[in-house]
Amino acid sequence: MGIFDESKQKRKQLIKNRNILQTTYIPDQLPHRENEIRNIVEIITPSLYKNKPSNILVTGKTGTGKTAVLNYIGKELKKEDPKEENCSFIYVNCEIVDNPYGILFNISNQIIIDQNRIPPTGWSLDRVYDTMISYIDKENKVFIIVLDEIDRILQKNGDDIFYFLTTMNEILKQSKISIIGVTNNAKFTELLSTKIKSRLGEEKVIFSPYNAEQLQNILRGRAELAFDTEIIGDGVISRCAAISAQDSGDARKALDLLRVSAEIAERNGDTSVTEAHVIAARNKIEIDAVIEVIRTITVQSKIVLRSIIELHEKKDIITTGNVYSIYKENCDILSANLLKEKRVADLISELDMLGIIHARVKSFGRNGRTREIELNINKDIIDFVKKDELFEPLQKHKSKKQTTLWKEQEDNKKV
Numbered sequence: 199m200g201i202f203d204e205s206k207q208k209r210k211q212l213i214k215n216r217n218i219l220q221t222t223y224i225p226d227q228l229p230h231r232e233n234e235i236r237n238i239v240e241i242i243t244p245s246l247y248k249n250k251p252s253n254i255l256v257t258g259k260t261g262t263g264k265t266a267v268l269n270y271i272g273k274e275l276k277k278e279d280p281k282e283e284n285c286s287f288i289y290v291n292c293e294i295v296d297n298p299y300g301i302l303f304n305i306s307n308q309i310i311i312d313q314n315r316i317p318p319t320g321w322s323l324d325r326v327y328d329t330m331i332s333y334i335d336k337e338n339k340v341f342i343i344v345l346d347e348i349d350r351i352l353q354k355n356g357d358d359i360f361y362f363l364t365t366m367n368e369i370l371k372q373s374k375i376s377i378i379g380v381t382n383n384a385k386f387t388e389l390l391s392t393k394i395k396s397r398l399g400e401e402k403v404i405f406s407p408y409n410a411e412q413l414q415n416i417l418r419g420r421a422e423l424a425f426d427t428e429i430i431g432d433g434v435i436s437r438c439a440a441i442s443a444q445d446s447g448d449a450r451k452a453l454d455l456l457r458v459s460a461e462i463a464e465r466n467g468d469t470s471v472t473e474a475h476v477i478a479a480r481n482k483i484e485i486d487a488v489i490e491v492i493r494t495i496t497v498q499s500k501i502v503l504r505s506i507i508e509l510h511e512k513k514d515i516i517t518t519g520n521v522y523s524i525y526k527e528n529c530d531i532l533s534a535n536l537l538k539e540k541r542v543a544d545l546i547s548e549l550d551m552l553g554i555i556h557a558r559v560k561s562f563g564r565n566g567r568t569r570e571i572e573l574n575i576n577k578d579i580i581d582f583v584k585k586d587e588l589f590e591p592l593q594k595h596k597s598k599k600q601t602t603l604w605k606e607q608e609d610n611k612k613v
């Protein structure tokens with residue numbers, strides 16, 4: 199018998215078309231974004247007559263359909279002008295290419311199809327720029343360039359590239375370009391210089407978070423394609439929608455919740471997805487997200503967190519001072535570098551900012567102030583931290599200490 203047999207036998211295939219529940223899937227219909235779509239379409243329609251549309255800045259929280267809407271509009275635009283005689287739609291995800299060279303390389307190589315393509319590295323930015331301009335100008339049409347996750351470029355490289363792209367029309371003689379910047383960072387425009395702010399944001403389109411009812415419709419549309427109707431129990435869709443609406447109105451989270459619920463049901467060998475699976479899925483997603491964060495913290499922060507956990511398990515009051523004493527002991531056992539108390543206090547603040555703990559400043563009258571700390575993670579995550587192989591020596595040491603203590607107590611009894 200193979201090692202997969204038991205799991206294969208138990209497992210029921212509930213998801214008919216897995217692809218549809220992936221967040222990369224672009225649906226043909228985007229309910230509740232009709233206004234945003236109409237708005238953008240009205241702004242860019244001149245491109246079908248070779249006229250330059252205004253630049254647009256699209257903003258809205260994560261999971262509100264910005265990327266899906268722009269991809270959809272791109273597809274529809276292509277249907278209107280299949281040979282791309284009047285306009286071309288160019289999409290760049292700046293999360294993947296976040297430096298000026300990468301952005302220009304990516305845009306250019308969607309335009310240049312002959313052997314003169316720009317190499318991925320090695321040219322000066324000026325050369326890339328000039329080549330790009332000459333190719334754009336050969337065509338005599340409008341290029342709509344979507345820069346999705348546009349804030350990523352700014353964070354790493356400043357706003358020169360925007361200056362460069364938004365002033366390109368002053369150099370072009372035949373063609374025109376028009377930029378659609380997309381971001382979920384509400385502070386993005388504050389970080390731009392005034393000139394670029396007004397150029398990029400000639401038009402603004404805002405995507406608001408979905409409410410529970412809208413999320414229900416979105417989920418229902420996807421579920422109909424992904425499952426046979428009888429598979430999804432009563433209340434599953436509305437439960438997923440309610441949870442996600444309360445959280446952030448994020449359609450991506452709602453879809454993830456539905457997908458993970460179905461996967462849990464499949465793994466259990468259940469024949470349908472129920473609200474209980476949704477609750478389990480929500481826990482799993484929450485735990486996975488926190489674990490992902492904990493994986494990225496430094497060894498020193500992990501030792502601090504481990505020390506807080508120890509105090510928590512002893513049901514002691516947790517203050518910066520208490521944490522430091524245990525931290526010192528632990529560093530000793532683990533032969534780790536010992537940081538000063540002030541540095542450890544900083545690491546405690548970082549854990550607080552990550553939401554792993556809550557630290558409240560408490561005043562003790564004339565005796566000064568200290569921080570009282572509470573753990574903000576559940577048992578499963580505590581176990582995950584304790585199981586880190588980094589803490590193996592600690593585990594051995596503490597269980598030895600426990601046995602010695604216990605033996606001493608027994609010996610005392612005998613006396």
Ligand SMILES: Nc1ncnc2c1ncn2[C@@H]1O[C@H](COP(=O)(O)OP(=O)(O)OP(=O)(O)O)[C@@H](O)[C@H]1O
Nearest residue numbers: 221228229260261262263264265266382416449450
């Ligand atoms: N109105 C909608 N109808 C159907 N599916 C939608 C709708 N809005 C969003 N989605 C789906 O939700 C997921 C997230 O949407 P999308 O990636 O477009 O969000 P976003 O606004 O670009 O988020 P981010 O700011 O994180 O990039 C995608 O799978 C998308 O297909």
Ligand SMILES: [Mg+2]
Nearest residue numbers: 264265266346
């Ligand atoms: Mg997006």
